[in-house]
Amino acid sequence: MRRFTALSLLLALALSACGTILPPASPSPTPSPTIITPTPEPVVTAPPLPTPGGPRTLVLWLPPQFDPNGGTPAGDLLKSRLDQFAADNPEITIEIRIKAANGPSGLLEALTAASRAAPAALPDLIALSRPDLEAAAVLSLLRPLDGLTTVLDNPDWYTFAGQMAHIQNTAYGLPFAGDALLLAYHPSQVTLEADAGWTQIRNLGVGLAFPAADPQALVSLGLYQSSGGALFDAEGQPSLDPSGVETLFEFYAQASASGLMPVADTQFQTDAQSWQAYREGRAALSIAWASQVLAEASPDTNLLPLPGLDSQPYTLAAGWSWAVTSTDAEQQALAARLAEFLVDSQFLAGWTAAAGYLPPRPNSLLQWKDRPSQVIAARVLESAHLIPSQDLLLVLGPLMQEAVVGVLQGQITAPEAAQSVIEQLK
Numbered sequence: 001m002r003r004f005t006a007l008s009l010l011l012a013l014a015l016s017a018c019g020t021i022l023p024p025a026s027p028s029p030t031p032s033p034t035i036i037t038p039t040p041e042p043v044v045t046a047p048p049l050p051t052p053g054g055p056r057t058l059v060l061w062l063p064p065q066f067d068p069n070g071g072t073p074a075g076d077l078l079k080s081r082l083d084q085f086a087a088d089n090p091e092i093t094i095e096i097r098i099k100a101a102n103g104p105s106g107l108l109e110a111l112t113a114a115s116r117a118a119p120a121a122l123p124d125l126i127a128l129s130r131p132d133l134e135a136a137a138v139l140s141l142l143r144p145l146d147g148l149t150t151v152l153d154n155p156d157w158y159t160f161a162g163q164m165a166h167i168q169n170t171a172y173g174l175p176f177a178g179d180a181l182l183l184a185y186h187p188s189q190v191t192l193e194a195d196a197g198w199t200q201i202r203n204l205g206v207g208l209a210f211p212a213a214d215p216q217a218l219v220s221l222g223l224y225q226s227s228g229g230a231l232f233d234a235e236g237q238p239s240l241d242p243s244g245v246e247t248l249f250e251f252y253a254q255a256s257a258s259g260l261m262p263v264a265d266t267q268f269q270t271d272a273q274s275w276q277a278y279r280e281g282r283a284a285l286s287i288a289w290a291s292q293v294l295a296e297a298s299p300d301t302n303l304l305p306l307p308g309l310d311s312q313p314y315t316l317a318a319g320w321s322w323a324v325t326s327t328d329a330e331q332q333a334l335a336a337r338l339a340e341f342l343v344d345s346q347f348l349a350g351w352t353a354a355a356g357y358l359p360p361r362p363n364s365l366l367q368w369k370d371r372p373s374q375v376i377a378a379r380v381l382e383s384a385h386l387i388p389s390q391d392l393l394l395v396l397g398p399l400m401q402e403a404v405v406g407v408l409q410g411q412i413t414a415p416e417a418a419q420s421v422i423e424q425l426k
Helices: 002-014 073-088 107-117 130-138 159-164 198-202 218-226 242-258 263-267 271-279 290-294 329-342 345-355 362-366 371-382 390-408 414-425
Strands: 056-062 092-098 125-129 174-185 285-289 302-305 315-324 384-386
Touching (some): 056 329, 073 092, 073 329, 073 345, 107 130, 125 329, 130 315, 130 390, 159 174, 159 315, 159 384, 174 290, 174 345, 174 371, 198 242, 218 242, 218 315, 242 390, 242 414, 263 271, 263 390, 271 285, 271 290, 290 371, 302 371, 315 329, 345 362, 390 414
Parallel strands (some): 056 092, 056 125, 315 384
Antiparallel strands (some): 125 315, 174 285, 174 302, 174 315
16 A cells, blocks of 8 residues: 555645545435425525624635626526625625636635635635535635534435535535536437447447546546445555456447447547547547536537446536635624525526536426426436545546556456556555
8 A cells, every 4th residue: 555655645745735545435414315306495585694793795716617797697697696695684795706716826726825825815605626625625724514504404415415515524515516427429420218328339339439548537437336346445445346347447348349439539638628529520429527518508419327337327426515714703604604595406496507517406406497408417416426535536547547548449458457457556
């Protein structure tokens, strides 16, 4: 495990702090609900909040895609919601600051810098992706939500969303936007049944674009997990099941031989690259994030849940959450109340549909007006599992990436690839 320790240190450096590898994500204490039976919630308003000491200002940090002043349908809905909160609470002023989603001036980096050099410049509420939520919690930049809100106790959350809100069994975020890997295809080129598995897909004789060379190997790890493969051993250390890994690589070998996964496409390292190949018609199918597909609404794209290796739907999911960052107790309470207001099921129904994201709450999905999209989204969300932690991906991702590319290019056999990965984990 010396290799594992070294790689964990690299993650810590990337996050600008020291941390230990996170154990397997514990299931959320809330059960996985069905999308059939929930009762729609009443419209939630924001009752006036006490503001000791007079008027207060709540500062929100958001990435550009969620800008309420961006002139988009989703932005207009969010602006209206924020205006409603402000109208219901006239003693509170809301200020919006737009930060890059990532990079040197991104949300996480700006939050880290402010916490060290200018605590007074910290926001009260911030929108963070799952990886950034995880990193910010490890860096102690977030206020745990225990004692601030009980909204996560409501059963109206998908299982992955409840898990996404927690880091090490402590709630740090209120999810408002879900995202998941799914299968997109051009109906003008192929026809697929609603319950299509990989055997049917492989027999189509067409190509599928996906980021085979992704350093995190998310697609590969999701397929591995779909057949019951575990990511940790009994002691909580990163581990892979030899037979499960070999099954995955045998799948890739067959996919390559059938032309489903052409050698030329093994160069794709990012979702954007593989999705561009699909959009340009260089592939009839693509594994893509829901946010990529829903944002375009192409008439020549149909969607299906991503099949697992046992042909049952199984996918990895992530998303965005509201997190409280203020160090002031009264500001924390106000920020949590605003976050609750922004994750109301009825509001998220319209907002997620307009923004091109999947709702983290079943009652929100029930209110989608596009019935075909609702049905597909329900199947995707019910089969969604939270992505592995970032430090685990740092360990397993590069090993899987190298082996997957080698198998798809015919440079190594499936048994050899499996043995190589297992050996390097020891």
